[in-house]
Amino acid sequence: MKRNLLRRFGNESEALATRFLEDAGFVIVERNYYAGKLGEIDIVARKGEVLHFIEVKSARADFDPVYNLTPTKLSRVIRSAEHYLKARKLDLAFCIDALIVRRGEVELIENVTL
Numbered sequence: 001m002k003r004n005l006l007r008r009f010g011n012e013s014e015a016l017a018t019r020f021l022e023d024a025g026f027v028i029v030e031r032n033y034y035a036g037k038l039g040e041i042d043i044v045a046r047k048g049e050v051l052h053f054i055e056v057k058s059a060r061a062d063f064d065p066v067y068n069l070t071p072t073k074l075s076r077v078i079r080s081a082e083h084y085l086k087a088r089k090l091d092l093a094f095c096i097d098a099l100i101v102r103r104g105e106v107e108l109i110e111n112v113t114l
Contacts, residue, residue: 013101014043016104016106017099018043021099021108024047024108026046027045027047029051031043033084035083038080038083039079041054041055041080041081041084042054044084051092051093051095052094052096052097053080053081053095055069055073055074055098056098056099057098057100058102059101064100065100066098066100066109074096074112077096081094095110095111096111096112097109097111098112
């Protein structure tokens, strides 16, 4: 039961994130790209000539979800992004972004680095 509630909350957060990105001029290319053991990318979007690999973090409580964006998680997203580009035979500029959802408010942090 708890797992279903968490999954539903995650899906709602990703839907909110998608709407936010579209309103900001991003074109959503793909959601929940699974790169096997490397990990998953929540949202792949394009703005201009740049491909954005976006990790969505959200929390229901007072805990700030930005603290869940760890170096380990970022490394997994980077490896998954590289997998995506290679699998699709793309040679595009790209960046890793984080989209933080706090109590229904959305903040985009572009070009996150380790």
